[in-house]
Amino acid sequence: MENILRDKIFEFFRKNLDVRQEKEDEKETIESIRKGIEFKGTNLWVLIFATFIASLGLNTNSTAVIIGAMLISPLMGPIMGFGLGLGISDFELIKRSFRNFATATVFSVITSTLYFLISPISEAQSELLARTQPTVYDVMIAFFGGLAGIVASSTKSKGNVIPGVAIATALMPPLCTAGFGLASGNLYYFFGAFYLYFINTVFISLATYLVVRVLKYPQKEFMDKHREKVVKRYVGIIVFFTIVPSIYLSYNLIRKTYFNDQVHKFLHTELVFPNTQILSKTVSEDRKEIKIVMIGDTVPTIMIENARSKMVQYGLKDTKLIVQQGFGQEQMDINKLKSMLVQDMYKTNLDLYKSQAEQIDSLTKKLDNYRHTALMTSKIVPEIKVLFPYVDEASCSYTYIMHVQTMKPDTVMLVYMKSKQKIAGTEQDKIKEWISARAQTSNIKLIIEESKRE
Structure with a gap:
């Protein structure tokens, strides 16, 4: 079975x-x-x-x-x-x-x-x-x-x-x-x-x-067997020099990736102190060296030594840890610190600027749409008076319509008219065609309200 x-x-x-x-x-x-x-x-x-x-x-x-x-x-x-x-x-x-x-x-x-x-x-x-x-x-x-x-x-x-x-x-x-x-x-x-x-x-x-x-x-296939042997020898050499570097590259990259992962775990587990944060880090796998810059409250030397003693647990036995903290202490490079702070502020402000620029651009487009429809209304009303004298009121604006079943939004030009008389279907089609040509859009929603007779 x-x-x-x-x-x-x-x-x-x-x-x-x-x-x-x-x-x-x-x-x-x-x-x-x-x-x-x-x-x-x-x-x-x-x-x-x-x-x-x-x-x-x-x-x-x-x-x-x-x-x-x-x-x-x-x-x-x-x-x-x-x-x-x-x-x-x-x-x-x-x-x-x-x-x-x-x-x-x-x-x-x-x-x-x-x-x-x-x-x-x-x-x-x-x-x-x-x-x-x-x-x-x-x-x-x-x-x-x-x-x-x-x-x-x-x-x-x-x-x-x-x-x-x-x-x-x-x-x-x-x-x-x-x-x-x-x-x-x-x-x-x-x-x-x-x-x-x-x-x-x-x-x-x-x-x-x-x-x-x-x-x-x-x-x-080769007609000349001697040439076949020579070609296969060349191909074998090329295959060898393709596979061996591949294995070597893979080994080095895996080793480097593992080293960086272990450094990341070590820093985020053992070098986390209240009111202190790591401003920058420089990791060199070749030199087996981790150099970090810390800002905030000064961390006692005994706590840093305690962290160093735990590096073996992370596979960083022969790795040297250099910690720079304070301002002017332990040969701290103030100019480098200023440079890093300025760069950080620049990147933050640049991201903020881009976000605000996109928001302004979006709002500007919306405002232009409102202005366009307001201008369109003021332009077509005198023409409506001549072409469709039975219309008392008219307005047009872009709006969103949401389909209840599909929940799919659609942007349409909403045209409202108030008429003295009932407008037949063919006449309504004629009005829509005229507005479509005038506003240069085919997506039009026409709403006609008949004036109440006194």
Whole structure:
């Protein structure tokens, strides 16, 4: 009985998870990926325009614009082509993919550098800064994104997975951030962003290679057996130098992420004191050093030493803790403190200014609508007197109407008229058509009230 149940469960998972059921012909998949590799003419210009759009999005801190640029960008082609070439031992495809990948990378960096050189906004926004410090999550996103991309490309129902992978793995923004680093002379930004770009590239290619091998794509056939051995040797070397750095990068990023998480737990558990707060912290995993600046009531040395003694519990045994507190004590840098306070106030005021500006803009639009409808009423009343002499009173204004069943709001122009006589349906249609043409809106609600006869 247990064996039957186990077999049924196994059959259920095999039936639902087997990607070979919808597998596209291997030759068609390979040809489809080959077509997306080339970077010249139209493809190259599309990449340049996408780079400009992404740079604008990073410069203005607009997530929507960045996403749009990633949808346009054709960068996924040569990266998946590289992984495919490794998987089927096609050395010519590997070389072609790498050549086009290098072309795309160089043109993207040059384009973004030129943009940031002429851009009037030189401050690094949060979207830019987010592309300078790779984490283990970037590795996971790139790897699983690469898996999704090649699995979808291998099936008949490809859908819109590739654009989604391009957005998730974020290949374009790090390149633009590297351009910003060159334009501003900040090599930290340049190398950090390029490191993230390299990680994404390596893990997408690695995921493509693994899926191609698992799905048993046909290997390239060689007439010359000696050349086949040479090519397979080269492919093996490239695979080795792709996988080993991947493991090394993953290990380093996991270690760094773990270290930062433990530091965060330590600071928010052991260095929490009444009437005192941490103003800033500098964490260096390489030097095994945590440097914090505290403001408020001075914390006794014995309490700080007590916190230091507990660092072992958080996996921070050999990490040095430097605490600076007070004003003028322990070599406190007053200028640095002032700078941090000014920056904090500036950011707070900037956020407040943006919020108030948006609110003012919204209120201004509403006020303009009210003015427009008031002006419209004063303009059309004399015309109504001539065209529809039986009308005694008239007014028009924009209003919200809520549908009771669907709870869906709708903005309409509400037109009220008071008439000396009953107005027929055809005449009412004529009035609505005239007001629609006059007010340049088709969404009109006409209410007519008949004057009471004395």
